[in-house]
Amino acid sequence: MSVSTAPGSATRRSSARAGAAPWSAARTLLAVVAHRLRVHRRAPLVWGGALGAMGALMAAIWPSIEDSMDELMRSYPQALKEAFNIATLDSVEAYIDAEMLSLIVPLAVAFLAVRIVAQAISSAEERGHLDTLLALPLLRSLLAAGAFAVSAVVVAATLAVMTLLTWIAGLAAGADPSLVVLARGTANVWPLSMFFAGLAVLAAGRLHRAASVTAVATGTLIAMYVLDLVGRVSAPMEPVRWASAFRYYGSAVRDGIDPLAFAGLTAAGVALGLLGAWLLERRDIA
Amino acid sequence: MPAVIETDELTKRYGRARGIEDVSMRVEAGEVFGFLGPNGAGKTTTIRTLLDLLHPTSGRARLFGLDSHDDRLAAHARLGNLPGDFAYDERLTGREILTFFAEVRGMDGLGRAGALAERFQADLDRPLGSLSRGNRQKIGLIQAAFHDPELLLLDEPTTGLDPLMQEEFLAFLGDERERGRTVFLSSHDLDEVERICDRVGIIRDGRLVAVEEVAEITHRAYRRVELEFAAPVDPEEFARIPGVRDLRADGTRLTFRASGDLDPVIKAAARHTVTDIELIHPTLEEVFLTYYAGGEPEADGSA
Numbered sequence: 001m002s003v004s005t006a007p008g009s010a011t012r013r014s015s016a017r018a019g020a021a022p023w024s025a026a027r028t029l030l031a032v033v034a035h036r037l038r039v040h041r042r043a044p045l046v047w048g049g050a051l052g053a054m055g056a057l058m059a060a061i062w063p064s065i066e067d068s069m070d071e072l073m074r075s076y077p078q079a080l081k082e083a084f085n086i087a088t089l090d091s092v093e094a095y096i097d098a099e100m101l102s103l104i105v106p107l108a109v110a111f112l113a114v115r116i117v118a119q120a121i122s123s124a125e126e127r128g129h130l131d132t133l134l135a136l137p138l139l140r141s142l143l144a145a146g147a148f149a150v151s152a153v154v155v156a157a158t159l160a161v162m163t164l165l166t167w168i169a170g171l172a173a174g175a176d177p178s179l180v181v182l183a184r185g186t187a188n189v190w191p192l193s194m195f196f197a198g199l200a201v202l203a204a205g206r207l208h209r210a211a212s213v214t215a216v217a218t219g220t221l222i223a224m225y226v227l228d229l230v231g232r233v234s235a236p237m238e239p240v241r242w243a244s245a246f247r248y249y250g251s252a253v254r255d256g257i258d259p260l261a262f263a264g265l266t267a268a269g270v271a272l273g274l275l276g277a278w279l280l281e282r283r284d285i286a
Numbered sequence: 287m288p289a290v291i292e293t294d295e296l297t298k299r300y301g302r303a304r305g306i307e308d309v310s311m312r313v314e315a316g317e318v319f320g321f322l323g324p325n326g327a328g329k330t331t332t333i334r335t336l337l338d339l340l341h342p343t344s345g346r347a348r349l350f351g352l353d354s355h356d357d358r359l360a361a362h363a364r365l366g367n368l369p370g371d372f373a374y375d376e377r378l379t380g381r382e383i384l385t386f387f388a389e390v391r392g393m394d395g396l397g398r399a400g401a402l403a404e405r406f407q408a409d410l411d412r413p414l415g416s417l418s419r420g421n422r423q424k425i426g427l428i429q430a431a432f433h434d435p436e437l438l439l440l441d442e443p444t445t446g447l448d449p450l451m452q453e454e455f456l457a458f459l460g461d462e463r464e465r466g467r468t469v470f471l472s473s474h475d476l477d478e479v480e481r482i483c484d485r486v487g488i489i490r491d492g493r494l495v496a497v498e499e500v501a502e503i504t505h506r507a508y509r510r511v512e513l514e515f516a517a518p519v520d521p522e523e524f525a526r527i528p529g530v531r532d533l534r535a536d537g538t539r540l541t542f543r544a545s546g547d548l549d550p551v552i553k554a555a556a557r558h559t560v561t562d563i564e565l566i567h568p569t570l571e572e573v574f575l576t577y578y579a580g581g582e583p584e585a586d587g588s589a
Contacts, residue, residue: 027392028389028390031386031389031390032390034389035386035389038378038382039375039377039378127373128369128371128372128373129373129374129375130339131334131337131339131367131369132367132369132372132373132374132426132429134337134338134339135337135339135362135365135366135367135369135439136362136387136390136391137358137359137360137362137363137390137391138359138362138390139359282341283341284339284340284341285334285339285340
């Protein structure tokens with residue numbers, strides 16, 4: 001039915017008022033990032049504190065176990081050492097690398113990155129927040145970019161807190177860890193996390209539920225970890241390691257940061273995020 | 287001048303499920319437009335499609351003459367929206383939410399948020415999660431209107447508000463109309479729609495079945511007629527009149543529904559000694575229920 005009768009209202013506007021001047025996309029993105037950072041302001045302390053406490057424990061016990069490391073290394077099966085990328089345990093940094101940076105920290109921090117993205121997009125969608133947010137002059141792609149950027153900042157801050165706590169505890173215990181080497185090791189976790197943050201944006205570009213987005217991204221995280229692990233210990237499976245983000249993670253404590261891998265993982269994360277933002281622009285908000 | 291809201295055969299389907307079908311309407315500047323329908327009729331789907339939260343299956347929508355998808359940023363800068371169930375991060379206070387929204391809107395301050403908070407007695411400094419539903423709704427109203435938008439899209443806005451605050455809200459809408467603002471009010475509260483709206487659109491099963499001025503729709507529909515005569519009259523005399531239905535005779539009293547031209551009824555009554563006469567226009571609610579009972583109400587013209 002088509003109806004176009006004139007309204008009965010007595011008051012009429014003769015001209016449209018100019019709308020609020022739209023900010024540039026960069027300023028809007030900055031506002032979104034600042035807003036989400038306020039929401040996640042405690043995350044670096046909570047997550048970095050927890051991981052830092054573990055790192056601090058490792059650093060603190062190092063002086064008391066240092067002398068038994070050669071014997072411990074000899075007791076490890078070769079396959080185990082290859083699986084966890086353990087070459088030597090001759091320093092507190094190498095010990096923390098083997099105990100934390102090879103498994104716990106990358107998985108935990110990547111999960112944090114995924115969670116931040118899922119909360120900003122999918123959880124907000126489930127709770128009806130996007131109905132309010134997207135009625136503002138705000139592009140969905142900026143919302144997605146903001147979520148990705150916030151995860152980048154929060155992950156970096158979390159890793160910094162963890163590094164500092166570990167370093168301070170090591171100093172206090174007399175282990176004398178190198179801040180540069182420790183920071184190198186934890187900084188290497190950042191591009192890996194960004195890859196999975198990008199994957200979470202991609203998932204949120206298609207899926208409406210936060211649980212689904214988290215499941216897809218963390219499921220891929222674990223699957224890639226297992227794929228890399230299997231590829232390390234099984235020669236026939238070694239060629240498929242290229243498909244795992246962990247293949248490009250390595251050990252920055254031992255070998256330094258591989259700039260190509262660092263940039264490649266970050267770029268892959270950004271590319272996945274861009275694809276997710278593109279998809280988000282094109283789908284319905286549930 | 288383009289209409290503030292214009293839809294052209296706007297259709298949204300969810301797979302095989304119905305959303306809205308061929309909704310075409312115009313809402314002009316300065317108008318308070320009521321959008322009526324029960325839950326599930328398509329009110330919220332229409333608003334969410336206007337806001338580009340849902341992409342139409344076919345048809346198009348324009349806001350201020352701007353395409354609701356291609357030009358949505360420009361359109362959204364000029365409107366305020368209150369979703370049916372306003373929700374936002376419960377850890378944040380109303381002021382924090384408004385500050386963020388103001389930044390996205392490119393505002394220097396919080397506009398008229400303070401004045402609106404005072405008018406609606408809203409507390410902007412408590413976390414949203416600690417507020418009652420009604421007080422959260424007040425924050426929702428303020429975020430929809432604090433930047434003084436040209437168009438207010440309101441989906442069930444008085445949900446959770448106490449009667450006094452509902453009155454204040456209706457007064458606010460009246461003030462907005464006086465200032466030339468346009469309001470699109472989705473509601474199933476017929477009383478508030480009848481009191482504040484200039485026109486109403488009635489949506490049923492996803493289809494817009496009527497758009498009319500409130501006064502017109504209630505006057506043009508049937509009227510209940512009660513006639514009291516000095517002596518009993520033959521009811522057949524009235525039953526033969528076109529538009530007369532549900533006629534009942536009780537001694538000297540006749541009651542019936544009459545739609546269309548009342549002149550034959552008055553002339554028939556004038557042939558007798560009338561001691562009392564009562565004409566009752568139906569409320570919007572009665573008209574609305576008639577639409578939902580099975581089509582348009584009996585009327586004398588096209589809807």
